[in-house]
Amino acid sequence: MSDIDKINIETVDLNLLKVLEALYEEGSASRAAVRLGLTQSAVSAALGRLRRLYDDHLFVRTGRGLAPTLRANELKPLVSEALDKCRQSLLLVSGARAGYAGRSLSIGLSDDFELALGKRLIDRLERDMPGLRVVFRQTHSRIVEEMLMNREIDVAIASGGFTSAAIGSETLGEGRYACLIDVTQPLAEHEVEHQHHLTLAAFLSRRHLLVSSGGFIGMVDEVLIPQGLKRTVMASTTHFSALPYLLLGSPALATIPLHAARQLAAFHPLRLLLPPVAMPAYSINLGWRRDALRDPAVMKLKEIVSDTLSSFDWQSESFDDA
Secondary structure (H helix, E strand, C coil): CCCHHHCCHHHCCCHHHHHHHHHHHHCCHHHHHHHHCCCHHHHHHHHHHHHHHHCCCCEEEECCEEEECHHHHHHHHHHHHHHHHHHHHHHHHHHHHHCCCCCEEEEEECHHHHHHHHHHHHHHHHHHCCCCEEEEEECCCCCHHHHHHCCCCCEEEEECCCCCCCEEEEEEEEECEEEEEECCCCCCHHHEEHHHEECHHHHHHCEEEEECCCCCCCHHHHHHHHHCCCCEEEEEECCHHHHHHHHCCCCCEEEEEHHHHHHHHHHCCEEEEECCCCCCCEEEEEEEEHHHHHCHHHHHHHHHHHHHHHHCCCCCCCCCCC
């Protein structure tokens, strides 16, 4: 009989699970030690015991710290779920006095939503869930359901709906699009129509930056192509937050969700304009694993995110009249 066959939970130090969670989330033995109030040597010794327990390296050293193995990726959601149950049990006796100290929950979202909503969510969570640490984890429509089901995120904000029966969802807004250009790039009078719309000729003559999870075809192209029209995409990026640094000093433009365009224009020298083609509106949805709502902390997080989304102004433009 192997050592693994002889493992009994009665003989396992369950504090090791806290070390595994901390190592996974911090990616460093030194940071995990600070988080747990231990010495780095104690964390390293615990990692050695974890490796023997699970018969796997669990974490391998890279140039940027510790990276989890496939086995660690499998273990992390199970371990965190078990620890969260223990934390919930302590809330039964400590009540509101303990707040949410020691808890961390994750919100999956693309960075357009993070730009527009991140600060609001942090402020609201600090007020209503004191002690909670929130993680904004990047996702997009192609992988968001898988991340929810794999317990990589607790709730998700996404454009479009969720299809899995195991995922609950609600539509909390309707998004629109806007264009951004560098304010220092001259626009001739004939390039802008009434109410800050770019003319179609100006829109098609300028080169475009695309934000996409892959490829060079976006929603704008899906609108233009049936009309026999075509734009020139000069580059593609996966991050909305990169746009100011890619647009500045260039005559290029980007067509992105209005909520992100407003935020970027508010903090960078970018001009917001409306596209000359009718772009379809899209739903803004909150999703969660149905079974996760048994956790009061996840339920509270879901309520706060839902309220933040439903009260957000998704429609109003903010124009620079210069």
